[in-house]
Amino acid sequence: MRFSQTLIPTLREAPAEAEIVSHKLLVRGGFIMQVARGIYDYLPLGLRVIRKVEAIVRDELNRVGCAEVLLPIVIPGELWEESGRWGKYGKELLRLKDRNERDFCVGPTHEEVITDIVRKFVRSYRDLPKHLYQIHTKFRDEIRPRFGLMRGREFIMEDGYSFHASAEDLDQHYLVIRDAYQRIFKRCGLASRVVEADTGAIGGKSSHEVVVLADTGEDAIAGCDACDYAANVERAESCTPEYESANTSDLQKVHTPKLKSVEEVASFLKVPKHQMIKTLLYLRDGGVVVALVRGDAEVNEIKLKNAVDAEFVTLADANTVRLVTNAEVGFAGPVGLPKSVDGIGAITVVADDALKGVSGAASGANETDQHFLGLSEGRDFKVTQFADLRMVKAGDRCVRCQKGALKIVRGIEVGHIFKLGTRYSEPMKATFLDANSKEHVITMGTYGLGIGRTMAAAVEQNHDAKGMLWPLPIAPAHVHLILASDEKRQMGDEIYEVLQREGIEVLYDDRDARPGVKFNDADLIGIPYQMVVGKKTASTNHLEWTERAAGVKQEKSLTDCIATVKEALRH
Template sequence: MKVSTLYAPTLREIPSEAEIISHQLMLKAGMIRKAAPGVYNYLPLAWRTLKKIIQICREEMDAKGGQELMMPIIQPAELWKETGRWTVYGDEMFRLKDRHSRDFCLGPTHEEIITSLVRADVQSYRQLPLMLYQIQDKFRDEIRPRFGLMRGREFIMKDLYSFDKDEEGLEINYWKMYDAYCKIFERCGLSYRPVEADSGAIGGSGSIEFMVIAKSGEAGIAYCTACDYAANVEQAELKAIEVPAADVKELALVNTPNCRTMAEVAEFLGFEPEHAIKTLAYITDKGPILALVRGDHEVNEIKLKNTLDCLFLAMADDIVVREQMGSEAGYIGPIGIKEAIIVADHTVMNMVNTECGGNKQDFHFINVNPVRDFKPTIVADIRQIKEGDPCPHCGNPVATARGIEVGQIFKLQTKYSKALNAVFVDETGIEKPIVMGCYGVGVSRTMAASIEQNNDKDGIIWPAAIAPYHVVIVPVNSKDNRQIELAESLYNQLTAAGVEAAFDDRDERPGVKFKDADLIGYPLRITIGAKTLEDNLLECKIRRTGEVRYLKLEGCISVIKDMLLEL
């Protein structure tokens, strides 16, 4: 590609709308342009990278026995109503009506439609296992689209669905996909980590997310410093913390004037927050809820929601606390509370002579002992993991980091096959529901995540495998015919040898060409100048390291190809 004809309108200033580095650099490098909030045009440079990520996904899916198909973006509401997700999915779903007033949605995911497809054609165990995948756009009406391609309303995804006759088959395909995803992200040149995760709206019994480690990541991950354990902080399991035995004291209600927060109460009564019970009030479709954690801990709302198996969860306002629970905001506690399900973190149940809200203004209980003074409805792990907590597998401290989710695998089991009556007849003639799994890679998100992980002050640093072009050839003097002729010859030779090359033939100053080369992130920059031309040499700069090598013209093509293999 000659740069003079390349549609890559670079920018010199960072657009004010761009909050994170990938968004800034894709706009500056002329890779994307916004069509609407959360909706983007992919310009040629971006599309070349996306096609490479897509091809890597395709090759790894095919290698594991996946068969590619294409399903419709527009999906009938009837299928979603059969699974109950038409209302559960919420406002993130784009809904529309056709001219006959029939309800449809723009597919945020394809579990319903793939299951309905398979149920029509698969009747026997002899037709299983089956793995089907597609690569296409998905749509989610994010309340606040942000971070460019990280949280958009339209995005490209690879999704594969497995269909098996039993749990053993699901387990085989689940770990096949785990292996395939590791290969995908390794081939894309990403530093990533698989972590245990919550299944969310997709459902099922088990899930692993693939996280690209980056400071800009929206998700928190916790990982052990000694073993292989890693989990999304929303999912990370925690064991109950033991407390030394002590003589049980008599419960007392004490005056705590103007002390509403945990810090204020702790200072007034002279104790550390870790010795108190923090009580949070929620409203849910199951009714009002009290969640209890130790004073220095935080409630993990994903764990709490899963524990309750509720459809929605939101903090209760002062009116609900007062009128439904008979308490006062800032002074709520589990003793004597009315009309609420009490969910206690299992660490709370080990606490002795602790403190909690007194359920009336300016009062707290001291010397509180669970079971004696209150009995929770449910005891479970509902707290958020934090740096330094013990690993649930080996007990060593965990560390935390930020990550960008680029892929996730799920064991759906029979969640959708039962709802949609996708069944088969087994070897003994018994009809059973098909056992399913689903596996997604965010293709456009993977491109953005790569930039978040591979950049410097000058621009993008692409891994060679997904770079839009491998090499850019820059003649220093566009008026020097010898430089232009050599650049053109080298460009043709590289292209013939299968190296994706760009030739910056623009009549621009060398500094402008170098700046654009660094911004766009070509892995190698070959500079042709008067001095190197005289010496029959090429100046080759490696974008990632800044290292400059001088290559002899004779045999340079094979040397350049070998260099790219290192990148």
């Protein structure tokens, strides 16, 4: 690959909209270019990295018996009607009509399509298990795309689907794929970790994310410092804190003018924060959920949504709060809430487990400028349901080992695996006959790995002040050959030929440009090995050899350079 012939539009300055390192460097290095929000061109160098990652993914998946397919990007709406997702999937689904006004969508994921294949061709338990995957472009019309390839609307993803005769078989296969994914990331030069995750919109029983730890990651991960428990904070649990029982006393109303936040009220009433009952109202489909947590805790909205089996939960507006509590925002409490409100619907009250049997607590009185002291759960108020609603905090005790403390770190979700069960196979009637000619619904798993995101994550984990530091297995080339002096062009051309003949991928900077420009571009692009042809070393028939990451220069013969690269490629 000659620099002069390919297209590598390096930029001295990063575009103003780029926020994180990988976005800035991939744009500056001429790997990608934005076309519309969340939609990118992959330029030659970017595409080379994408292809490298894809090759590793294929290799590892094929090795464990997965079979590659290629599914359509545009999917008929009928298939989505069958699974019931046409109505449920929101605006993230890009819908379109063909010339005959028939409904189609641009695939954000392919459960329906793949299930359609399998139900047609798989009839017997003898045909199972099967794992089919594809590597393709997806489209999700995200609310807020950002961070370059990290959260695009259009993105390249490996999506795999497995089909099993039993849940046990899925359980076993699930672990095989989890391990394959971890091997893939390891080969890409990334340190990854598997964490428990919420199943979200895709549904299903159990799910894990494979994350790459990085401070710029969008996911917050809670991990135990004593055992191997790790979970996305959306799902993470911690031990229910012990309630320090306070003096039980009679219910007492206190005037608390304009004091709304837990902080303000706690200090005014001289009550510790954890003895406050924080009362938050959430709108849900068909009503309002009142969530109660200790004053020192935060509500985890995903846990709340799952606990009450809601389609959505969203913090209620001031007007709804007034209608339900008869008070201004800031004075809500669990005592005397209505069972339902006209025009709003049913009111249910869910309390965090930590509030079970609480006494001597304080909360709003559902009356503006009034709070209660001496509240006892059961005596003064009853809740519809108890559940774990807390957002875990750093320092919480681990639920798994009961000993360690949780730490919160950030990570990038590069893979996600789900045990789907029969979420799709049942409505779409994907069944098989067992050995007794009895019909069963196929059990499914689904697995996704973000190719572009893996590329971005690799940059997040591997860069320095000058630019990117590609791990050799996914680098756009093995060697960056720099012609530093035009007088040595013939020698450079010859070395370029030799390297290619040796099977080494080389980017040859043959441009008629100043050496400084070439060195800086080479450091920015971050190909692992740099070789310089120029006057300094040409007289001794040597090359200047630099490992990009270490930055130490040394003189080497061409033969030694080739041997070193080949040795590195063997690992």
